[in-house]
Amino acid sequence: MKNVVIRTLGGKGIGYGHFYRCLSLAKAIKRLEKDVNITFIINHELISLISNTEFKFIMSNNLDKDHTIIEKLNISLFIFDSYLGENDYLRKMKEKSKLMLIDDNNDIYDSSIPDIIYNGNIHAGKLRYPDIKGQLKLLGPKYLIMKEEYWDKHNEGTLNKNGILITTGGTDEYKIVLKIIDAIKDLSIKTRIIIGPGYKDNYIKEIENVKTENIELIYKPLSLKEYILSSKIVVTAGGSTVYEILSQKSIPIIFSIANNQDFICKELSDIGIEYLGKHPNIEYHLLDKIIKKIQYDKRYKNDEIFNIVNREGALLVSKILLREI
Missing domain, CATH: 3.40.50.2000 (Glycogen Phosphorylase B;)
Structure with missing residues (x-):
């Protein structure tokens, strides 16, 4: 069975948009392929929201511990959706697994790092993402991740x-x-x-x-x-x-x-x-x-x-x- 890990954070201070986007993506994956194991890594404030879903989760408020968490999971894809990481974090995750970065404005991370870069916004095509050999780009509202309903x-x-x-x-x-x-x-x-x-x-x-x-x-x-x-x-x-x-x-x-x-x-x-x-x-x-x-x-x-x-x-x-x- 393929293992996918989705890492996101949310709460009163930073909002819930990243979490709901990731949850929608997880539901879409499961709709198309039941034989995929999806695990979320989330902060404490999201526990009440994810507990009402079918997905397994690991609670960790500290991004620095993520690389040790995923070492035990034998994963095929690591999906990251948060503004609170750093480029070194992305590099560490890429060493452990294929890395997908869910991005919004190409203004926080080095977008050459991930294997897959996603931005479903209307302005994504104008953000000058670099051409990286072998990198998969999913850009623009054609790929917009909306909630299931x-x-x-x-x-x-x-x-x-x-x-x-x-x-x-x-x-x-x-x-x-x-x-x-x-x-x-x-x-x-x-x-x-x-x-x-x-x-x-x-x-x-x-x-x-x-x-x-x-x-x-x-x-x-x-x-x-x-x-x-x-x-x-x-x-x-x-x-x-x-x-x-x-x-x-x-x-x-x-x-x-x-x-x-x-x-x-x-x-x-x-x-x-x-x-x-x-x-x-x-x-x-x-x-x-x-x-x-x-x-x-x-x-x-x-x-x-x-x-x-x-x-x-x-x-x-x-x-x-x-x-x-």
């Missing part, structure tokens, strides 16, 4: 899209939701706000205290798909959620809260998606006008922006990885 179509198009959905991801360290609520308080539009798993209790109370009658709070949902699918507009940070929004033919309004989101936001802004700016300079005051415009704008109905995403990218990547190992 987005791979297949089920009853899509049957719902009447209306209202606004607001999400900042798993956390909201900058209290962006409160500022959005203040900016749209005069709009009498059905609005739903996602309370992420990393929201602190006292912050949730602040949101509850200022919400108006037309605002519904959705507490720590397991999936956003049904809420995205039924919403006409989704206000979101420029991370992986944007691709999920486009796959459901909803209209994103985006902002950036981290450097790794800047490239995505620029690319999407260049093709006409409304961009509010980057924290701490997000232009919340524009929201009222933008939302009103989109409510009456028919150009999005069959817009090409909805064709950016390959919903089966995770399965495509998995097929290629299974061939490689």
